[in-house]
Amino acid sequence: MSETAPANPILVEVTRGSIVESRHAGAIAVSDPDGHLLLALGDVQRPIYPRSAVKAMQAIPLIESGAADAFGLTDDELAVACASHSGDAVHLEAVRSLLVKAQLDESYLACGAHWPVSEETMRALMRAGRRPQSIHNNCSGKHAGMLAAAVKLGLEPRGYEQPDHPLQVMIARIISETCCVTLDRAHVGVDGCSVPTWALPLSALARGFARLGTGDGLPPQRASALHRLVAACSGSPVFVAGEGRFDTVVMAALGPAVFVKGGAEGMHCAALPELGLGIALKIDDGAKRATERALSGVLVALVPEAEQMMAAQLEGELLNWRGISVGRVLASEALVRATAALDDSPRRRAGAVAQSTR
């Protein structure tokens, strides 16, 4: 079980005063749809769990089964099916509506309960003396989408979260096909919300996201399903995460130029359709502060428009309980070097040109 591979490089450093107090190692892959890697920093071949980063791929049966059309799902409902949502009222409403359209109710959700990600909503729930329900789980939209697909496919909805349920078998095949990788049954874990999470290399995930964003190399039906899901997320970014959260803020600011989705334990993926690129990164220790800081560095290198809206993220100022500035969350030298190389890549320049002529 233990380490034999060389350690991944430090990607993010957290300073306090004049010294580096904490360090986050990790790996990053940037790929085109053919699997050519523009960046491979750290071990991008070791299988890792993508967790919630692949929710858009997990939502494909919702489109391909015909459920989205048959049930008349809105873009907000499609976006929440791809979401790690904050548990705010708008999210719960979209998830409930999705379930009602599939003629199901909350009792079918197998995700388990946790307090809403949104602190404000959590406090409101606590003030009301209530406990969280499955619908507050950040994954409830994904689960509602899986349930709706199962119903449309004529499958037994109960047990939809089990790895041997036909819906999960279908999803595993979709991930495998989209990322051009064989999934190993020895490497399937149980996610926080109880559905299977299949391990695959960051390199394959990055390629999968390049294909997800562009449709390149995918059968037309698959490309169209992904395009519809990504467009729904781009158009309703608040449904994909929530007010003030990284994925929502980035997609709201950059529109269809960037599709971005985080997952637990330091996962984050992104698709840059106009550049024809996919990004997959994992922080080894799972810290979100490092994941978002590292991805910001890569995004800014590839999408110049991202720089201004990410100024605060790049500045990385850390405040203490009295609001005193005590340190910063910064890109390491290794990350700076890697993103500088991306900055100079012909792909970025070509992409910028392609973008300006569209």
Place this chain on the structure above:
Amino acid sequence: MSETAPANPILVEVTRGSIVESRHAGAIAVSDPDGHLLLALGDVQRPIYPRSAVKAMQAIPLIESGAADAFGLTDDELAVACASHSGDAVHLEAVRSLLVKAQLDESYLACGAHWPVSEETMRALMRAGRRPQSIHNNCSGKHAGMLAAAVKLGLEPRGYEQPDHPLQVMIARIISETCCVTLDRAHVGVDGCSVPTWALPLSALARGFARLGTGDGLPPQRASALHRLVAACSGSPVFVAGEGRFDTVVMAALGPAVFVKGGAEGMHCAALPELGLGIALKIDDGAKRATERALSGVLVALVPEAEQMMAAQLEGELLNWRGISVGRVLASEALVRATAALDDSPRRRAGAVAQSTR
């Protein structure tokens, strides 16, 4: 600012299904009072911030100034002055009492406010529609203790948290003397609660904790002050952290055999007075799950009595939102090897004998 030193070894691995999903690197020092290192895993010479791990040292002026005696402080109040408390009613009561005895009130606390560490107390506060105050800050006891010491010393209490205030200058000297290390003014940071945190190597911290636990090599007055503080913590462990928290559980189970104190950003220190040893460890990325798991491994290797009470910690089972077992938090091979070597050390055997004949 960036990395030049070799990376620290992985100490803790987090598994999911059949693979390691996340990894935590770090460094550990175990020292005797003379500075002989029984264990030096990773870089134990690089200066790091001890954060809240040195609160007992920061509380020394409370004893040496005569404040504890003059104000008739109880052991609970001394323990809360060394605490990172949960913000429960017992803690707030002890902090308020300490302030009242020093003829001050909560308005003097410079620690800033945060929601209580205890989820139950936080929820109760939210249910009541209230906001957290400075007294809920896990450091409010340390601040009350600093204020009481300042009053007894005839110092202006306002500004007691500033690095140039005579009380903080005194505390810096105490840490330097206890750990036998020169503190570098270039390496002082501002802690989360706004007092200075002085960087020093793990090796020096471990030595300081060996001296703190035994008094070896310290002037009698200093040894006696530390003995009184450590005894207060051992006797009232719930005041040092709170119900169910690591430091409280360990000290409640092991009594005076172990003094243990965590800090932010992956810091943890311990004193084993009967073995004459001190432990200092830091997880590079700051994750508490890894800090406590790594320290458990070291403690069990040195104190066989710890094994049974730490069974759940050592098992490290991870449950998801539905209570399904999805993985484990485990010692890495490097940590297992290092603790196995400690297990065989003559010091441990000698210590066990010393313990049984006391």
